[in-house]
Amino acid sequence: MQGLRRCSNEVVRLDLSPPSVASSSSLSIDVAESAEARIRRLISEHPVIIFSRSSCCMCHVMKKLLATLGVHPTVIELDDHEIAALPSPAPLDADADCSPRSPAPAVFIGGTCVGGLESLVALHLSGHLVPKLVEVGALW
Numbered sequence: 629m630q631g632l633r634r635c636s637n638e639v640v641r642l643d644l645s646p647p648s649v650a651s652s653s654s655l656s657i658d659v660a661e662s663a664e665a666r667i668r669r670l671i672s673e674h675p676v677i678i679f680s681r682s683s684c685c686m687c688h689v690m691k692k693l694l695a696t697l698g699v700h701p702t703v704i705e706l707d708d709h710e711i712a713a714l715p716s717p718a719p720l721d722a723d724a725d726c727s728p729r730s731p732a733p734a735v736f737i738g739g740t741c742v743g744g745l746e747s748l749v750a751l752h753l754s755g756h757l758v759p760k761l762v763e764v765g766a767l768w
Contacts, residue, residue, distance in 0.1 A: 674736075676702065676761065681705065681706065682707070689745055697761065
């Protein structure tokens, strides 16, 4: 099956290759859209989104940290060949690690790449995570 598949209550499986048949899902996929465009669109549509490899333990820790704060991010699991489509912008700070060397898991908050698990924990320990989540409307 291609497109989006719900793997559990909190994880959506995304196959970025164009589907051969149209399917309906809560997350829309335009077959004419490139993988990069789909990922950019998903980032812009969700206040908190995590891109992860299947069965990634670091993603699990990210979800648990955010859940303890009352945030339930959208989680997209990518296959290894789909990871390359993740954007790797120049980070605004030296702690962000959205780079080609470690593209997943990557968390985006308000359309901005926060980085991986280390960056998310550092943001939390510095006291900047909750205000950022409030700013993007993911937390009241």
